């Protein structure tokens with residue numbers, strides 16, 4: 347699996363997903379829970395807007411000086427004995443990890459949750475090498491057991507499954523005999539995973555934010571599994587998107603606060619881990635070898651463009667949790683491991699318009715995402731900008747868009763035409779009108795009236811009413 | 823648009839998204855020394871209707887009367903982009919005889935989104951259906967809003983589904999006697 351998780355058309359995906367009432371129930375429930383928790387956490391912090399601005403400044407500053415901070419990060423990590431590899435493409439990143447696996451003759455690999463490893467499709471590459479790759483995040487573990495069901499959310503990847511479905515997966519794959527209580531399910535998974543922890547050769551993690559001043563990799567998890575993944579195996583590999591970096595621990599703290607509040611509505615998640623190179627002579631814990639793989643894979647192409655702000659993203663999923671479109675179509679419809687508003691902006695940038703040009707249209711531009719984003723990415727504006735680029739690139743809008751524009755634009759462009767049109771509208775539309783309503787419209791109105799009625803044009807126009815009203819009040 | 827409206831003392835529009843458009847329009851002229859200031863001046867004197875009545879005229883009670891239970895849909899652009907949230911509620915709370923019920927999941931978009939409503943018709947349908955269900959849940963006999971597009975969308979769907987709820991623009995409510 348790489349960033350793209352399916353080849354079906356967006357429309358077909360949507361139709362299929364919308365039939366899935368389980369999924370839709372699970373998503374709507376989760377959205378409401380997460381949204382309330384986030385708002386409570388923001389309120390408890392107070393002056394949330396200031397925090398957001400601060401977060402935005404930190405991200406902008408870092409992106410504007412990205413080469414400087416990446417340099418600082420890698421120098422500091424190398425000083426501590428770590429290895430750093432810059433991968434221009436997914437393939438380069440995967441090849442590098444593969445070479446370490448070969449050198450170590452590794453068989454068992456433990457993984458902590460990481461979107462960038464999903465993006466580059468690392469798991470399947472390692473599996474092809476004959477490795478046993480074990481996801482330790484509970485959500486990822488469930489998906490892996492379920493024959494590699496793709497993630498549908500960037501923080502809670504198995505969000506589309508309810509506990510009954512999870513129980514079914516466990517029963518089938520793990521010979522599980524208990525109930526669908528979340529605690530029992532989690533405990534069972536944990537016991538299975540603990541056994542794996544002890545035998546692993548290599549641990550692979552992602553990176554929430556690398557800290558340039560110390561050469562560290564900061565990880566935030568709910569279950570503490572990242573700590574296990576990074577402590578127990580003797581070789582440690584961190585894979586990070588090249589933009590996931592902060593100058594110092596001070597900024598790290600601000601962003602982690604924004605991240606955990608926005609993602610799950612907590613002040614801090616249960617576990618924050620900072621990894622800094624291999625263990626030193628005095629340390630007893632930790633790996634003896636440490637590799638940091640910094641992945642570009644299309645990111646530097648976004649830097650310096652009008653889409654640069656998308657790289658501010660801290661992958662909190664707040665935008666996904668408030669998106670009314672995601673709510674109904676679920677994560678899998680987007681054909682990308684990055685769904686929702688952030689996915690609709692980022693996926694076409696990383697994966698190209700050819701495969702993903704429908705995504706920027708999968709939004710009403712309601713701006714709920716922009717409003718929720720803790721680092722103030724103007725997501726709805728970027729979606730709109732994508733649409734403009736698509737039109738410029740293809741020299742025209744998609745047919746459906748042009749039909750739609752017609753429906754709204756006819757006649758409104760010229761003043762006399764509009765006046766005449768609005769005067770005539772009610773008689774022109776008469777054949778389609780019943781009880782002041784049009785329920786089967788002609789031409790561009792057809793698509794509208796497939797779903798809803800259209801109000802028949804008013805017999806009395808506002809202009810006429812206003813004139814009459816002024817007359818009655820003796821003003822005319 | 824600028825040429826048509828710029829001589830007016832103030833511009834009042836009965837629609838949150840239109841007001842947003844007036845305000846945002848200046849970005850089109852970012853590097854235009856002539857049109858940019860004209861667009862800015864226009865933006866500065868444009869108001870959404872309820873914002874104008876409450877914040878500029880300082881009136882919260884317009885002496886309207888309407889018997890019944892109502893709920894209010896806060897449109898996306900009006901609340902999030904324009905930042906007008908309280909003015910309509912203040913005005914509605916003073917309408918004699920009107921009992922306001924909160925709309926569940928009020929913040930969710932109704933699925934209009936301009937061309938989205940026809941281009942992504944099936945998603946739009948699910949969104950507006952959820953909105954219609956929320957309105958029905960309140961047992962309101964009036965659905966009030968301040969944005970024509972959203973009202974046309976929710977109203978059209980409600981009518982198609984045979985719901986006996988009357989859709990009213992807030993201006994109509996304030997004009998009821």
Ligand code: SF4
Pocket residue numbers: 608658659660661662663664665666688715718719720721722723725
């Ligand atoms: S775009 Fe903003 S809200 Fe969405 S995941 Fe990224 S940081 Fe969070």
